[in-house]
Amino acid sequence: MKWTDINNIAIALMDLxxxxxxxxxxxxxxxxxxxxxxxxxxxxxxxxEKILEAIQLAWIKDAD
Structure with missing residues (x-):
């Protein structure tokens, strides 16, 4: 996974x-x-900060 894999990172964090x-x-x-x-x-x-914000927003979206 790379920094650009925003959605995959968000899903992994949601699982963890x-x-x-x-x-x-x-x-x-x-x-x-x-x-x-x-x-x-x-x-x-x-x-x-832009990448971290995108990850956070994707995580929020996936958590809903």
């Missing part, structure tokens, strides 16, 4: 953290959770 409301997740926590995913294989420094 089913009791978390993604609306209240801080970007610092989100970043750490993404880079710790077993399937994640990208340069951690390629992240940006």
């Amino acid at each position: 953290y089913p009791d978390i409301n993604p609306q209240y997740v801080r970007f610092t926590d989100l970043y750490q959770w993404v880079i710790k995913l077993n399937e994640f294989d990208d340069e951690p420094k390629r992240s940006s």
Whole structure:
């Protein structure tokens, strides 16, 4: 998984953290959770606030 795999990352996070409301997740926590995913294989420094926001929004959408 790469940073550009927004929906796949959101689904993986939803599966790992089913009791978390993604609306209240801080970007610092989100970043750490993404880079710790077993399937994640990208340069951690390629992240940006825009990417993290897109992941969070996808997670919120998938959680509904």
